[in-house]
Amino acid sequence: MNNNLSIVGAPMDLGQNRRGVDMGPSAIRYAGVVERLEQLQYDIEDLGDVEIPRPDRREDQKEHLRNLKEVAEGNENLAKTVDDVIQRNRFPLVIGGDHSIAIGSLAGIAKHYENLGVIWYDAHGDLNTGGTSPSGNIHGMPLAVSLGIGHERLVNIEGYQPKIKPENIVIIGARSLDDGEKELIKEKGIKVYSMHEIDRLGMTQVIQESVEYLTHKTDGIHLSLDLDGLDPQDAPGVGTPVMGGMSYRESHLAMEMLAEADIITSAEFVEVNPILDEKNRTASVAVGLMGSLFGEKLK
Template sequence: MPYVGTVETIRVPFDLGAGRRGASLGPGAIMRAGLECRLQQLNVPMLDRGDIPVPGHIPFATPDASLSAASSTLRYLAEVEQVNAALAESVAQAAAGKRFPLVLGGDHSIAIGTIAGLADHYRNLGVIWFDAHSDLNTEHSTPSGNIHGMSLAVSLGLGHPALTGIRGDSPKIKPEHIVLIGVRSLDPAEKTFIRSQGITCYTMHDIDRKGIGRVMEEAMERVSTGTDGVHLSFDVDCLDPLEAPGTGTAVNGGLSFREAHLALELLYEAGIVTSAEFVEVNPALDVNEKTAHLAVGLICSLLGQQIL
């Protein structure tokens, strides 16, 4: 069944949360790859809100070689806070208007704002997090200082108060309502946290053994139990780099083209997803816009495109 209401696209051309520049060009690349036309073909109403305001040109500092796990240095903290506060307001307005927020990133630090905005409307939000990483670091465990590796932790109320305090200090989501899918690169502190909090995490090992169909059945049951909405956060680095070369933190051995499409087709059939974001498309690293076109195809699978 098609989604009721209008899909509202919110573009976030921001990449200061990542370790490499270029993801700020992702939203434009996705639009140029034909998203609006494809959604029209699916008879999905679309409202394009345009770009969230982002800071002007800022020189990209090289990572501080002295940064350690004991450091509290967070790179571009003020800029990340500014962008996510603005994004949270836009997402909150879309959800309040009973529209389907579709956020186009940008690096994965923008999930902080997306989830903060959704928390205004959903008291018990379920989150399906497709990613090669878990993004559960904090300023005390980060090896890099890049905030895109901390966005899920911030949404759980862990991290710098400038970020956890966006639209209120309380955690925006609960560990039992999160499912990670496609994970294959975890820092030691993240492994410990996932186990201690009982977060459901399907690594590529699990997907290889169970198959993506069974994984999705279990994941959908998990995120739709005791929740009042389900958000999909899709980092394209969950895909194998052969499928999605245009991303800044690629890790070998990811999801195949068909595994990813099937996962999102099953989410559409279940009818549980109430918002989504697609992040980390980096045209500066892409090959013939392959990753941007794949992102468009995956969005369409989530919103109802079928083979027959």
């Protein structure tokens, strides 16, 4: 893994309608992410937070897409920052912020790869569009947008689409999928490990299969980890908690195995909401998982 690591905060809370997730980057920094990764001998550069525009509440929410203009602008800013990080041969670690920021992360990252793989560690598929979303919340759409499916303002960020191919995606931990998402998964043949598969196979086999599935056909792999992938008992400070998720222990195992495989070339940790949290517990979980991903070991 690239030892030169750049942290980019994306304080986005416009992709959904619960306030507080814009404070996620601050909470993760407060939980000691810089110090934790410096102890692992990484050269850390904290670039601060990208600018996220504030919405004009008088503006109509058109086309069933909440805060479309501001979400697009914020992701354009993020994409440019991440692009610059990679051009300087550094590893981008994006901290959020709601999951709509993956639109900008992937837009800035994928242009540097022919076949970027994506591990989507999440309770949700995030494969909705304005036409299928029950809520109009863009944080439920970033994977679809990155496949080139969705509003033109979002899919064309950085001037190209699609960012990724469906055969280069693995979703891990899904347990809340809308009907439109299920149809898209079947139509595109996207590989999904639901909680049913994780319970039956075990996390070890799931990660082994995911690594094997992706490494032979990709030239880089992005990890997009939503803290609501974990069970709410372990990560209470998220906007859309879903019972029956992956445990703290399973998630550490997954990160440790990804570290051993040495395949991750960029990462983001999203949906930490300190307002909904207990004494910054979820941000501390996020930092702990980052430690495991970046090679922290007990012995």
